[in-house]
Amino acid sequence: MAEHIGKLLTRVRRESDSSVLGLVGPWGSGKSSILRMLEEHLAERHEWIVAHFTPWAYSDAESLQRGFFAELRAALPKGRQWKQTRQTIGKVAAAVAPLASIGEYAGLSGEAPANLLRDLITGDTSVSATHQRAQQALKDQDQPILVILDDLDRLEAPELLLVLKLVRMIGRLTNVYYLLSYDEQTLIDLLMHTSLVGKSPERAQNYLEKLVQVRLDLPSLRPYQRSALVHRAINHISSRRSLIWSEDQEARYKKLMDDYLLERLDSPRTINRVFGQTDAFYELVHDEVDFVDYLAVTWLRTEEPGVHRMVQRYRAEVLGESDEQLQRSFSPRQKDLSGLATRWRTRVQDGATQDRHVDTVLGLLAHLFPVVRAEMRSQGHPSYDLDLVGARRGVGHPDYFDNYFSYGVPTEGLADKVVMDAINALAAGASSPAVDRIAIELRQHTGRVAWKLKRRLGQSDRAILPLLRLVAEQYPRLDDGRGTLSFGQTAEANSLSYHLLLQLPPADVVAFVGDCCRTPSGLDHMSEVVRFAPKNPAEEAGNGLRRETRPPWADEATRVVTDALREHHAHLRDMPLSTFSLNHLPRWWTWWQLDTQNASQWLRAQVDDGRWDLLAVLKHWVSGARIMGVSNAQLRLSELSDAVVEAIGVERVLRDLGSWLALAPAAPAGGLDHPEDTEANRELVVAHSLRQWATRLQPRSPGPES
Incomplete structure (x- = not known):
């Protein structure tokens, strides 16, 4: 393409009086690359002087006008025979410049400001006369000059109009040719924002056609x-x-x-x-x-x-x-x-x-x-x-x-490299900043770090056991997630630990579980972890796939946990019911799910031996919930689980509380809709539940055919 334009310029110079060519193509069509290659091509042949003028690089109209002639003058050879021509080009710039800027234009002509001012006042200094002298000087040299104006489509409308006027009216000099590079539609849009053209795209198109005599359209990329x-x-x-x-x-x-x-x-x-x-x-x-x-x-x-x-x-x-x-x-x-x-x-x-x-x-x-x-x-x-x-x-x-979106992992993010560095340090039994960072992540972003750890650990990685200990150390500081729309940190930690235990030999798993169960938080952690194991080996899933098989250590690890839960609750026999809350209730529920018989027996003994009042136990065991996603939401009562009634004995509960139940207030006609957590509402929930039990246990009335 560059060679083709070079040949075209030679033909235009020889056969035509045209002096303005247009290299037309959309934004990014490669015009600048072609212009660079054209400059190199013309320079190698030593037939053309090339001046490259980039109008959008100037900050205002005055500097743009000055730069136009400065680039043309600077492109001329520095030899003595060109001295007069350079001075003449400078005088053309001065003749069209505002008088206030005459000091700046003096530098272009090579004359002192005072002398230039004198010449402009006393001599033949009209733009026309100065332009004619420049024409003659360039004709005498008989050297073709190509002025390349690139990226005209980056200009503002007034700047574009000034550049086009410079080319059309003042820049028409003998042996000076112009190659304008632009996106046609952009130039038309810009010209329509000038008073010269107005809102008419046809007038803008005509203006360009009068200015550009030879048009070169770049084809689209195939x-x-x-x-x-x-x-x-x-x-x-x-x-x-x-x-x-x-x-x-x-x-x-x-x-x-x-x-x-x-x-x-x-x-x-x-x-x-x-x-x-x-x-x-x-x-x-x-x-x-x-x-x-x-x-x-x-x-x-x-x-x-x-x-x-x-x-x-x-x-x-x-x-x-x-x-x-x-x-x-x-x-x-x-x-x-x-x-x-x-x-x-x-x-x-x-x-x-x-x-x-x-x-x-x-x-x-x-x-x-x-x-x-x-x-x-x-x-x-x-x-x-x-x-x-x-x-x-x-x-x-x-x-x-x-x-x-951050040009790197943001400071609040967790880089995979940090995860791998921590795994390597744990495997080597060494402390490191990466391990410290993982500990912080476990407390603050449990799900994120758990997800990454699961995917970066190998099947027989030596880091597994140290990592399990690290999770157990952080477990007391984790949030259970109640009252939020996401899973709690404890649930994420439990899932991670179960995943890690699956990769250890059974003997190591049982030993680790036993060590953890020596502390209340470790007992809570392992109680939840062993519940992850499927109850039956190789259960069939509904989609025809086989679920995860029950791990070989599940029964022994569960026994270790239930023994620890039984021993733990044995120490709580004399604890007042009013203080049996917070972690104690969830811990009992977990025990009941893992070892229903012993958990139920313990609770019955608390009532049978007179340590706890039956009605107070039932009110204490009413479950509650908070509105998800609302911070500081108040606890709302849910229900009395059938499990606690069955644990103590349904018939016994109804017999011992029959008199109280007969006098207890009835639930509203519409049922209970998560009332506030008050003593009266807890009694209401218990009474409602027991009446439902009583209804279920009543023998059916004989039908008419009996």
Whole structure:
């Protein structure tokens, strides 16, 4: 292309009086690269003097006008034979300059300010006369000069009009040719904001046609060229960053290009910008992100910045963590999800995406974020997809999302490298900052660190037992999650410990469980952990798959826990009922679930031996709940579990409390709806429950045929 333009310039000079050429192409079509090659081509042939003028680099109209002639003058050879020509060009600049700037233009002509001012006042100093002398000087030299004006489409409307006037009216000099580089539609839009053209696109088009006598239109990239440039760019990054592509990555990269990006990577500039930024910033997070997702997010940042900002603004929504989404996941019967797709379309449109690109951008977001994909299809929460995304460090997983938008792992994030450093230190029995960080994570972000630890530990890793001890040490400081929309920290820690125990020999598991049960918090921890084991080996799941088999250590570990629970409760026999709360009630319930007979027997003995009052026990055992997602929510009463009535004995409870029950107030006609936690309401819940028991135990009346 550059060689073709060079030949065209030679023909124009020889056969035509045209002096203004236009290199026309859309933004990013490679015009600047062609101009650089043209300069090199003309310089090698020594036939042309080239001046490269970049008008958008000047801050105001006055400096732009000054720079136009300065670049032309600076391009002229420095020999003595060109001295007069350079001075003449400087005088042309001075003649058209505001008188207030005459001191600055004196430097262009090589004369002192006083002398130049004198010449302008007393001599033949009209613009026309000065222009004619410059014409003659350049004609005498007989040397072609090409002035390249690049990126006119970056100018503001007044600046553009000034540049075009300089070229059209004042810059027409013998042997001086102009090559204007621009995007035609952008220039037309700019000219329509000037008083010269007004709002008429036809007048703007006519103005350009009068100015540009020879037009060179750059063709769009052909599909083969586009693919070749992208292929070369990705190979360059892969080589520089030593990327090893998995089959999954190759498949996702192909889909990313074919379905979403390749059509929009339509110019060398766009391709260079996207892949250049990917290469530049990937090094900051290369072990903490998925490369294919990172390329997609980089494309969003460069080509769809409004959508890139929108994704960050709606972080909770794209990750499925908003209160609305969490509440919806707890209400599977809710079927009306039809408005979710429209909501995402509106968000993309608000991100200033052009209408013709909305569907492509929505498709890309659905490709990156399983939650968006599910909601675009009016489906539920895709937990399985999220696990797959997290396993490859995808942007659609909460543990990795921020890595894609922070030029590195943010300070509040948890880098995979820290996890691996901690595992290595634990395996070596050494302390390290990474281990300290994992301890903090267990207290603050239990689910996040547990998820990462599960995926980074090997089957026979020496870090497993030290890590189990670390979890047990932090367990007393964890929150149980009651009153929130998410699982509590204790539940996450219990799941992690169970996962780790599955990888140890049975003897090691039983020994560890026994050690933990020596403390109340350790007993609570292990009581919950052993409950994770399936009750029956190799239970059949409803979908035809086999559930996890019961681990070989389950029975022995459960026995160790129940023995510890029995011994623990033996020490609580003389504890007043009023202080049997907080951790004591959940601990008894766990005991009852693991060893129903002994737990029930202990509770009956507390009543039988007169240590605790029967009615007080029942009121004490009424369960409560808090509104999920509301901080500092008051406890609301739920029900009296049938288990505690059965543990003491249904007939005995109804017999001993019969007189009290006959006088107790009845529940409202509409039933109990989570009343406040008061003594009177606890009695109301107990009475309501016992009356239901009494109704169930009444013999049926004989029918008419009896």
